[in-house]
Amino acid sequence: DSGVTQTPKHLITATGQRVTLRCSPRSGDLSVYWYQQSLDQGLQFLIQYYNGEERAKGNILERFSAQQFPDLHSELNLSSLELGDSALYFCASSTNPTWADTQYFGPGTRLTVL
Amino acid sequence: AQKITQTQPGMFVQEKEAVTLDCTYDTSDPSYGLFWYKQPSSGEMIFLIYQGSYDQQNATEGRYSLNFQKARKSANLVISASQLGDSAMYFCAMREASGGLDSNYQLIWGAGTKLIIKP
Numbered sequence: 001d002s003g004v005t006q007t008p009k010h011l012i013t014a015t016g017q018r019v020t021l022r023c024s025p026r027s028g029d030l031s032v033y034w035y036q037q038s039l040d041q042g043l044q045f046l047i048q049y050y051n052g053e054e055r056a057k058g059n060i061l062e063r064f065s066a067q068q069f070p071d072l073h074s075e076l077n078l079s080s081l082e083l084g085d086s087a088l089y090f091c092a093s094s095t096n097p098t099w100a101d102t103q104y105f106g107p108g109t110r111l112t113v114l
Numbered sequence: 115a116q117k118i119t120q121t122q123p124g125m126f127v128q129e130k131e132a133v134t135l136d137c138t139y140d141t142s143d144p145s146y147g148l149f150w151y152k153q154p155s156s157g158e159m160i161f162l163i164y165q166g167s168y169d170q171q172n173a174t175e176g177r178y179s180l181n182f183q184k185a186r187k188s189a190n191l192v193i194s195a196s197q198l199g200d201s202a203m204y205f206c207a208m209r210e211a212s213g214g215l216d217s218n219y220q221l222i223w224g225a226g227t228k229l230i231i232k233p
Contacts, residue, residue, distance in 0.1 A: 002161070042205070042223045043159075056220060088157055099211040100147045100166050103221060105159035 003027065004093050004106035012112045018079040021109045025072055025093030031055070032074040033103060034066055035090040043090065049074055050097055078111070086113045117141065118206055118224035126230050127196050134181070135191040135227050137206035143167075145211035148189040149221070150180065154202040162204075165189055201231045 003026035013019055025032050034046040036059075045058035049068035060066075063081075068074040078085060088110050092103040119138045127133045139148065150162040165173045165180045173180040181190040193200055206224040 002158075042225055043221075045220055048220075058220065090159055092159075099145055099209045100164075101209075102149065102161055102164055104161055105151070107158045110157065 002104040002106065004029075004091060004104055006089075006091050006106035006109050008109060009107065010110050010112075012114065013081060014114055015081055015083060017081050017113075018077065019081065019111065021076040021078070021089055021091075021111075023074045023076070023091030023093075023106055025074070025091075026104055029093035029095050029104075030072065031094045031097045031101075032068055032072070033092040033094075034060075034074070034076050035092065037088040037090065037108075038084075039087070046076070048097070055097060081113045083113050086111055117222045118208055120204075120206055120224035120227050122227045123225070124228040124230070126232055129198060129231050129233050130195055133193045133196050133200075133229065135193075135204050135206075135229065137189045137191065137224060139187050139189060139206075139208050141187070141208065141210050141212075143210040143212040147209045148180070148182070149207045149209070150178070150189075150191045151205045151207065152200075152202045153205065153226075154199075159205075163191065196231050198231050198233060201229060203228050 005024045007022045030051045033048045035043040046060040048056040066076045088108045090108045092105045094101045094103045146167045148165045152160045163175045163178045165182045177194045179192045203226045205226045207221045
């Protein structure tokens with residue numbers, strides 16, 4: 001158990017809908033990262049927050065948004081969902097975003113868009 | 115050019131044998147970290163081991179060790195006495211100091227190696 005929690009574990013929804021994925025980082029970690037992993041693909045970095053502020057953006061679509069709250073939990077909002085958004089979404093956390101810092105991953109949320 | 119290369123898309127290994135998963139990297143930055151993660155079929159991403167570019171010794175964590183050959187830019191994962199539960203995808207990843215605050219030292223991922231342990 002990495003100490004990072006994600007809810008829900010599974011999510012099935014229809015095209016055009018909006019969903020919210022939630023992440024709680026490990027105790028003491030200030031940095032939260034969101035990743036998308038499509039079937040048989042590597043991880044695509046979406047966005048990173050550090051202590052409530054957006055720090056870096058990766059390949060995040062405009063239909064997606066995220067935020068990190070004062071209690072450090074984070075939410076990833078996916079809207080106008082398309083079939084291609086079906087993927088495993090990971091949240092990871094780390095203490096300080098340096099080159100030597102290890103990211104610990106949550107169990108992921110498996111999103112299926114029908 | 116690929117920054118992280120994992121040349122073995124898949125491997126079959128007999129249970130109890132040692133296995134080496136290859137990872138080569140490309141960077142001109144003297145400061146970098148190398149990470150290995152395991153992803154079983156259940157989907158979670160599990161951190162295994164870390165090696166820093168300035169570390170003099172090869173990293174070890176239980177049955178996992180990292181064969182770090184800096185001059186060859188190689189960071190192979192060695193699993194000793196493999197078990198059926200080691201069957202999974204294994205990803206090598208790197209962070210460079212030159213990634214800097216703007217990119218926030220993003221992890222650069224390899225394509226992964228699918229390891230299957232045969233009983």
